[in-house]
Amino acid sequence: MIFDELAPSRANRLINHGPVVLISCRDGDRTNIMTAAWAMPASHTPPMLAVAIGPSRFTHDLIINSNEFVVNVPGADLLDAVWYCGTKHGHELDKFAECNLSAQNGKEVAAPLIGEAIGAIECRLSSHPTAGDHTIMVGEVVAAWAKAELFETRLLVEKSAAQTLHHLGGPHFCRPGAVLAKK
Numbered sequence: 001m002i003f004d005e006l007a008p009s010r011a012n013r014l015i016n017h018g019p020v021v022l023i024s025c026r027d028g029d030r031t032n033i034m035t036a037a038w039a040m041p042a043s044h045t046p047p048m049l050a051v052a053i054g055p056s057r058f059t060h061d062l063i064i065n066s067n068e069f070v071v072n073v074p075g076a077d078l079l080d081a082v083w084y085c086g087t088k089h090g091h092e093l094d095k096f097a098e099c100n101l102s103a104q105n106g107k108e109v110a111a112p113l114i115g116e117a118i119g120a121i122e123c124r125l126s127s128h129p130t131a132g133d134h135t136i137m138v139g140e141v142v143a144a145w146a147k148a149e150l151f152e153t154r155l156l157v158e159k160s161a162a163q164t165l166h167h168l169g170g171p172h173f174c175r176p177g178a179v180l181a182k183k
């Protein structure tokens, strides 16, 4: 065999490193933020995305109760907040305050946007099928935002402030390398 065999449970680590996102949500007066590496675009028309969220997450209940969430894209400067929001249960914590993140009003959803992020995507929950031990939160994109200096027709990852974080597993992350353009 020309490959080494990986445990099926390790397969995600080959495709894990899309940008890490911070999922923000609100149910009534409770807000929360959770880190997620398992996020992907899912439809062009209508625009939709999907995030896999474990049912034990406080975020899971807030999304199911409110039917909405925001996918925020942090820069590498937010690594400490990414780690904190990914290792603390938000039930008895205010992660916005603990991480010094500012909650911004969105346009279409009540869930707050994270002001320090590179960009933010407001989503309305469309469906939530179960996949093994996670729930796939499928969201229809109802509004999307990006910092003007960091996004033109694409994310300007060659600028340091637009360097996203990509989770390799455990405590390991990487940042984007050079931009390659197919001629």
Ligand SMILES: Cc1cc2nc3c(=O)[nH]c(=O)nc-3n(C[C@H](O)[C@H](O)[C@H](O)COP(=O)(O)O)c2cc1C
Binding pocket: 020, 032, 033, 034, 035, 036, 037, 038, 039, 052, 053, 054, 056, 057, 058, 059, 060, 082, 083, 085, 086, 087, 088, 089, 090, 091, 134, 167
């Ligand atoms: C880098 C990183 C990526 C993570 N990705 C996911 C993910 O995609 N889905 C998930 O359910 N949990 C993920 N987690 C774990 C949750 O973020 C973690 O359980 C968090 O404490 C949940 O917060 P909550 O209980 O306040 O919602 C990740 C954690 C880290 C550190």
